[in-house]
Amino acid sequence: MTLELFAVYATLFLLSVGAVFTLVAAIGLVKLNDPMTRLHAPTKAATVGIGAFLLASMSHSFALGQGSFHELLVLAFLFVTAPISANFIAKVNLHKRACDMPDAPKHDEMWSTLDVPESDRKIATEKNGPATG
Amino acid sequence: MNTAIDLMNGAMMLSFVILGLSQLMAMVRLVIGPDTGDRILALDTMVINAIGLIVLLGIAQGTQVYFEVTLIIAMLGFVSTVAYARFVLRGDIIE
Incomplete structure (x- = not known):
């Protein structure tokens, strides 16, 4: 109980x-x-x-x-x-x-999640505005 | 004993109301969410709240038959969130 x-x-x-x-x-x-x-x-x-x-x-x-x-x-x-x-x-x-956006990495060009293939880069910037965000 | 049970039933009803309210709030974020990430997050929250509603239903009816349901919905919710995110990130789900 x-x-x-x-x-x-x-x-x-x-x-x-x-x-x-x-x-x-x-x-x-x-x-x-x-x-x-x-x-x-x-x-x-x-x-x-x-x-x-x-x-x-x-x-x-x-x-x-x-x-x-x-x-x-x-x-x-x-x-x-x-x-x-x-x-x-x-x-x-x-x-x-x-x-x-975080600062760019020291020893690399850009963060891997932003690293779109060359052919898609134009589409990515068109959709999301300037790359600097 | 009876007062304790009454209190518990009151808390249960309150939890039902609050879970319904948070489901509605997540729906608001789903509609107005300015970006894809917010919409995925709103859907994920709605799945988690749905699990809570089912658990509460199990408490209210005093049964344990809903245990498998909660487990399966938890798995489906996780897989669907990851699938949405991967589709946005990679343009494909299974490469």
């Missing part, structure tokens, strides 16, 4: 944490005004938010007396893949020159 009560309170706490983090992620996605800043809001906060919801689901199943650890699998998968997809989206931002 005491254990079940504890599980109910844990579910309550984890649900609240998840709701707060998800809301912060969504507000950040809408309100921030630079592509890279926008990228960092949902990729971090939403992962923690969904992680809290998954843990809440686990502790709820313990409260019902049929405990399971299945959700940990989804949690691990999300925690592994979220940084990878964030890295890909950051590379897209750099590629499209949508953010402040």
Whole structure:
């Protein structure tokens, strides 16, 4: 009985944490005004938010007396893949020159993600404006 | 015990509302997003919020049948985000 009560309170706490983090992620996605800043809001906060919801689901199943650890699998998968997809989206931002561009590398001509083939270079500059961004 | 369960149900309803709201906010970013990166990010966030909604549905109904659904949607979401990004970066998905 005491254990079940504890599980109910844990579910309550984890649900609240998840709701707060998800809301912060969504507000950040809408309100921030630079592509890279926008990228960092949902990729971090939403992962923690969904992680809290998954843990809440686990502790709820313990409260019902049929405990399971299945959700940990989804949690691990999300925690592994979220940084990878964030890295890909950051590379897209750099590629499209949508953010402040970093300085050119010291020992090379340009960053590899901007290194379009000679034949496509005209199209790339036409679409994205001058190369200096 | 009963107050705790009532509180938990309230938190669950609140989480449903907040997840729906953040889904709407991500849709706003999907429509207005000035660049491709923002649109990919909005779609990725919407997939993650959809996983959260399904998990909440599982909590509300007290079942565990939705576990496989969340796993498959998580995998599909990751693969589709990477596919979109690779298409923008390389002009092709599988070279």
